[in-house]
Amino acid sequence: MPSNDVRTLLQTAVPTLAVGAIATVVSGVVAGGKGAIGAVVGTLVVVLFMGVGLVVLQRTAKSLPQLFQAMGLMLYTAQLLLLFIFLALLKDTTLFDFKAFAFTLLAATVVWVAAQARAYMKAKILYVEPTSDKGAKSEKTGQST
Template identity: 40%
Template sequence: MQAQDVHVLKSAALPTAAVGVVAVVAALLLAGGKGALGAAMGMLLVAVFFGVTLVAVGFASRVSPHVMGAVAMGTYLVKVVAVMLVLAVFRDTTLWDFRAFAWSIVVGTLVWTGFEARAFLKTKMLYVDPEVTVAETRER
């Protein structure tokens, strides 16, 4: 992973973890132990899904922009299918409170996405490769 990818990962993961702690405590107070477990499982799902995508896209960006785009779309598709499967498999679970689980996924997703976008906006990255641009300009 490149340094900027690590920065983005930390910038999104740390606030999400902090919100996750708040979600677990709130769910514990509102729904008891099963609520806390549901909130923890939801936040874990968010962290794993978004973390895996960020790492995979970071590694793919080293290969080429085309591969990076394909990996981003592929991981998105896998995440959507995986979330549907998780929700279908655990639809009738009594292990945790399903509402706490669902709300923690929604809140975790919003927090992760917001802080990830913020980190990307603050990261100073070149949009073009200066060496390629200069070489192409000279050829014309």
């Protein structure tokens, strides 16, 4: 993984994990041990779903840049569908507090998206590949008289 990709991943995952830790403490105080477990599971779901999506999208951008936008839309749609399936499967669980899970999931997702937007705004990524002019003679353009 190139250093820009790792930097972007770290700049998005660290704030998300920090919010997850805060949510775990708050959920533990409010809803007890099951609330803390729900917050941890919610944080892990966001980091895994969004992290895998970010890696897949960055690799697509490098190998098939013409498919970047379509791949992004398909990836986010697939993530939402997987998340809805995951929520439907865990709706009646007694392993953890579902409300703590849901609120943590929401908060962590918002923080991830905001941190990702900030990381991309701060990154100095070239969008045009500079060419090497060594050995190439300057070509004259226009009419020569």
